[in-house]
């Protein structure tokens with residue numbers, strides 16, 4: 001019971017950190033910014049990476065050793081939609097990560113032009129992150145599980 005609560009709590013904390021990190025990047029990276037801002041955004045990326053591991057690990061624990069049988073989730077397309085969103089966020093975040101990694105080094109006062117595509121990637125991540133809790137509560141209620149025909 002206690003372990004279940006701790007796992008769920010860690011899942012939520014991880015989600016908060018992911019959202020905060022991506023939002024922080026969104027606020028920092030726009031137009032033309034000093035290299036120091038890129039370096040700061042890159043530090044958010046480290047927090048993001050750690051939180052992704054926490055969310056994934058606690059998600060897997062709830063899936064395979066939580067209070068409900070694994071098939072409760074596996075059979076639900078809404079759960080698969082949530083997982084797909086999670087992996088799309090991970091894929092889309094690769095571009096900003098690589099850009100920040102390449103542009104963080106050098107004179108902190110240098111100006112760096114932020115590509116429009118990068119801003120769109122971060123916005124897409126935020127959109128999917130907002131959608132995921134909705135999918136999570138829907139699947140948690142068991143909505144979306146196909147009804148077996150008699």
Ligand code: HEM
Pocket residue numbers: 011015018055056058059060062063066068073083086129132133136137139140141
């Ligand atoms: C940023 C990504 C994620 C978000 C925003 C998210 C969101 C949530 C939320 C809000 C809940 C609580 C639902 C409720 O109790 O009503 C939850 C539970 C859960 N999540 Fe996630 N989640 C994410 C990633 C994952 C991943 C990657 C997995 C699987 C590997 C996963 C598996 C689960 C499971 C199994 C539950 C338990 C649902 C239940 O209580 O029946 N989640 N998630």
